Amino acid sequence: MPIKASTNINMDRAQTTYTYEKVEEIAKFLLAKPGVKPPKIGIICGTGLGGLADTLVDKVDVEYKDIPSFPISTVKGHAGKLVFGNIGKTPVVCMKGRFHMYEGYSMSQVTLPVRVMKLMGIKVLCATNAAGNLNKNFQVGDLMIIKDHIFFPALGGFNPLVGPNDPRFGPRFHGLSDLYSRELKAVAEKVGKELNITLREGVYAMNAGPSFESVAECKMMIAVGADVVGMSTCPEAVVAAHAGLKVFGMSLLTNDCILDYSFGPASHHEQVLSVGESRGDDVKKFFLNFIKAIPDSTLED
Numbered sequence: 557m558p559i560k561a562s563t564n565i566n567m568d569r570a571q572t573t574y575t576y577e578k579v580e581e582i583a584k585f586l587l588a589k590p591g592v593k594p595p596k597i598g599i600i601c602g603t604g605l606g607g608l609a610d611t612l613v614d615k616v617d618v619e620y621k622d623i624p625s626f627p628i629s630t631v632k633g634h635a636g637k638l639v640f641g642n643i644g645k646t647p648v649v650c651m652k653g654r655f656h657m658y659e660g661y662s663m664s665q666v667t668l669p670v671r672v673m674k675l676m677g678i679k680v681l682c683a684t685n686a687a688g689n690l691n692k693n694f695q696v697g698d699l700m701i702i703k704d705h706i707f708f709p710a711l712g713g714f715n716p717l718v719g720p721n722d723p724r725f726g727p728r729f730h731g732l733s734d735l736y737s738r739e740l741k742a743v744a745e746k747v748g749k750e751l752n753i754t755l756r757e758g759v760y761a762m763n764a765g766p767s768f769e770s771v772a773e774c775k776m777m778i779a780v781g782a783d784v785v786g787m788s789t790c791p792e793a794v795v796a797a798h799a800g801l802k803v804f805g806m807s808l809l810t811n812d813c814i815l816d817y818s819f820g821p822a823s824h825h826e827q828v829l830s831v832g833e834s835r836g837d838d839v840k841k842f843f844l845n846f847i848k849a850i851p852d853s854t855l856e857d
């Protein structure tokens with residue numbers, strides 16, 4: 557696909573691009589669409605995992621290109637639309653396609669949808685992703701609950717909260733020691749057991765991408781406590797928690813990271829898509845049941 561120059565892409569570190577009023581305007585634009593109900597849960601579908609959005613009942617699709625000021629998806633496996641609908645009695649919105657730093661989007665662009673979903677009314681953000689496996693006890697195809705993360709770009713200054721802080725989005729300083737909701741993790745564990753789906757738990761590390769990791773980088777990530785590595789999720793999780801949302805994260809392990817120089821060069825994207833396809837049914841089954849198991853009290857103000 558030819559790449560078109562776009563004014564939509566910039567690499568500013570500061571969170572200056574979208575004011576509260578702009579985010580509110582986008583939220584109101586979406587809520588005014590016929591058939592759209594204020595969602596209680598936002599779900600970000602990772603690479604190859606968009607099938608979950610197709611399972612919603614009473615669906616309304618809105619293409620990113622038709623949403624004012626929204627970025628567009630440029631990656632295979634990310635369809636580029638919001639899908640509103642119901643899971644059981646709960647109104648949800650799925651992002652069928654997310655934005656990544658390596659596409660050239662700023663952190664404010666990557667996380668814009670989270671703030672839009674917050675102003676539309678969500679209380680819980682579920683972020684899914686495809687990730688490379690670093691843990692010798694895990695296997696390709698496993699699902700892993702994210703219990704914590706290592707946000708390498710943020711440690712280097714690319715934190716989505718850099719820049720002037722509007723307190724209507726959240727506080728200036730915000731602790732991350734309980735970033736991934738322990739309450740939602742407990743619900744997920746119970747649902748996994750009931751469905752007989754094995755759920756691993758571990759630490760997700762974010763590499764900005766688009767290069768997959770070198771052997772030395774993989775070894776470094778293992779040494780600092782990462783179980784899997786990907787190219788997303790941390791920015792959205794941080795902005796969601798800053799806004800007071802409960803966050804649940806899940807990785808599908810789509811490939812083993814290469815820890816041995818005897819392997820040739822590997823680019824995993826096609827494998828990522830095919831494992832997403834082959835494990836998609838379990839991901840759908842898990843989320844349909846997980847969303848239904850979230851207590852009403854968790855989705856109240």
Ligand SMILES: O=P(O)(O)O[C@@H]1C[C@H](O)[C@@H](CO)O1
Nearest residue numbers: 602603685686787788825828
């Ligand atoms: O959007 P996610 O994090 O699921 O996508 C992963 C990271 C890259 O975008 C892509 C690599 O295949 O999959």
Ligand SMILES: Nc1nc2[nH]cnc2c(=O)[nH]1
Nearest residue numbers: 686687688763785786787
């Ligand atoms: N950084 C990174 N992201 C991925 N997404 C899916 N697999 C991988 C991987 O091995 N590394």
